[in-house]
Amino acid sequence: MKPNHSWQSIQAEIIRRISERIWVPGELVPKETDLAKEFAVSRGTINRAMRELANAGLIDRKRKAGTRVALNPVRKATLDIPVIRLDVENRGVSHKHMVLMQKIVPAPALITGKLGLATGTRMLHLRTLHFAGNQPFLYEKRWVNQTAVPDILDVDFSQISANEWLVQNAPLTTGDISFSATNASKDEAETLGAKIGEALFLIDRSTWIGTMAVTNARLAYAPGFQMHTSL
Amino acid sequence: MKPNHSWQSIQAEIIRRISERIWVPGELVPKETDLAKEFAVSRGTINRAMRELANAGLIDRKRKAGTRVALNPVRKATLDIPVIRLDVENRGVSHKHMVLMQKIVPAPALITGKLGLATGTRMLHLRTLHFAGNQPFLYEKRWVNQTAVPDILDVDFSQISANEWLVQNAPLTTGDISFSATNASKDEAETLGAKIGEALFLIDRSTWIGTMAVTNARLAYAPGFQMHTSL
DNA sequence: AAGTGGTCTAGACCACACC
DNA sequence: GTGTGGTCTAGACCACTTC
Structure with missing residues (x-):
């Protein structure tokens, strides 16, 4: 029929x-x-x-x-979280990034706590500034668990950003994301070309493969950034 | 089988x-x-x-x-947007709200523009402060298109917040949401018990029933607010 | 015990994209 | 034209919940 x-x-x-x-x-x-x-x-x-x-x-x-x-219909908004490079390019401008810091040091307790790792675990720390055209777009502070993705130690981050490498080489992670607002610190203001105290949109993301912690990233967006979606 | x-x-x-x-x-x-x-x-x-x-x-x-x-797996984060009262109560504290302003006036061009209404359209304007326990939680500035939901003119907003009334009486709207960060204005700081210039998390939401604009809400959250979800 | 949604089957036809 | 996924059917059994 x-x-x-x-x-x-x-x-x-x-x-x-x-x-x-x-x-x-x-x-x-x-x-x-x-x-x-x-x-x-x-x-x-x-x-x-x-x-x-x-x-x-x-x-x-x-x-x-x-x-x-349903008595209390919960509206669900779906946010797409693309690779930063594509996020920028979708806005019609070119993307480039610059590694400001790269070192392997014991991670602060704030980070190991979020990821459930032993305090003092040595991790790869990266600070990367992403540009949209010639404008600073996003200041990324990332901690990576070397044990989970040992190959990352051989990566040349001037060629591919840590964000993109991880998406391609550690796909399908689970994770937590939180969104908030913060006043720019001196470091953040200088890096992003903002004023000290200016309101920045902040994303804090931790990801795991199964139960193995992979990375925590703190993404501070330049002033004026909006994350947009529809219902 | x-x-x-x-x-x-x-x-x-x-x-x-x-x-x-x-x-x-x-x-x-x-x-x-x-x-x-x-x-x-x-x-x-x-x-x-x-x-x-x-x-x-x-x-x-x-x-x-x-x-x-997929070559570029796009991670999708789903945000639940519950009624403000339930959002607060889910945090384990009681919710109450206070109507700070209620009037029917020509809406500013910024609002009519977002909603696609004629400039100068008279709309219901509400300013509501939501509390989590005794702490200010969220400062809501809302514009409602009376034509779309005429019944709203008879509502006693001391009993039910505009947010909740709209969810129950104009369900299933489509809409846009944007998330951003802003420095608290004098009005916002005083209302939320924050300092002027302090970073606030901001949600701007416009909703429609079909092609009929219903409401625009600007939600400024008290300092420290985080919106959280998992991947 | 009984009713309702959750899932699975084996088959079919259709829509679309590539040829 | 041809091959693939998109959808629908009619029936069946099962899982969970309420009675």
Whole structure:
């Protein structure tokens, strides 16, 4: 039989019923077999349409208890975190980077704590300034666990940034990200061409492969930076 | 026949092959029918496992051209944007809010521009201070298009915050969000109990129902705020 | 115990991209 | 034209939850 409805059109109709309050928050909605009859499709198609809405937090589904419209719909914003070079190039300007510091030293407790490593672990420390065109764009302070990615010790970071090397050579890490705001320190202000105390957008990211800590990066963006997405 | 593999275990195995570089970035991976044979499952199960990886940006799939491991895996971070009250309560403290200003005036061009409304449109303007426990948490400056949600004019905002009323009564909006950092103005500093110039985390959100602009909110968080998520 | 969603199957047709 | 992924079907069994 030829389908009269695609899963996407059914999903759109369900969204319409929720947004127009035909189905009210907290209310039980018809079960899959009933909806399958109504739309004259198979249950699998209904399931496909509803599953994504459940993942998105719009509806709550429980076996036996049925499906209800979520009382407190949690909006989810998806942020793409590309390689810094591509992020810059997508803005229509060229990217270059400059390594300001590269050394292997015992990491501060703040870093080993975040990564769950023993205090005093010797790690590779890098400070890199990324440019968008001729403007400083991003000041990256990174600590890398040599044990997790020993090959990194042979990399020439004037050719490829640590960020890009890690994405290509340690893909599929898990991690935490936090976003915040900070006043520029003297070091940050001078490096980024900002004023001391100017508000900077900050990303702090720690990544692991399985349970092995790989790296922590503190990314301070030049003043005026905005991270943008849609809902 | 009883399945030997769930789609999740197959997905995990595919991820393993990519992360251990058994399948190299840019390389063509076996087609669905071949993988179905290998894992002794039906093609639908393979498709389910791969579809989510394609959505996540890990692989690129094209009809006829086949499936390839993505060259530049874009990490996607998902941010949950809950109602402010729940955001606060999830931190283990009580929430209350205080309406500092409520008036209907012609909106500034900055706002009408963002929302695509005629300059000088009269809109409902609200300034609300949200507390986490007894600490100022978030200073919200909001503009609401009365035409889109006329019922909002009857709402008592001392009982329910505009944020929460809109989530419940104008759900499923589309919108833009931007995240940035700003130095606290005198007004913001006094309201949030911060110092003038202190770095504040800022969210600017505009939402629409279809093509009808609903609201713009500028959320300035108290110093020290972090937005956190995992990869 | 019983009802609901979660998953899987084997097959089919279609849409798109490459030829 | 041809090959690949995208989708749908009709049916089945299972897992979880509530009763």
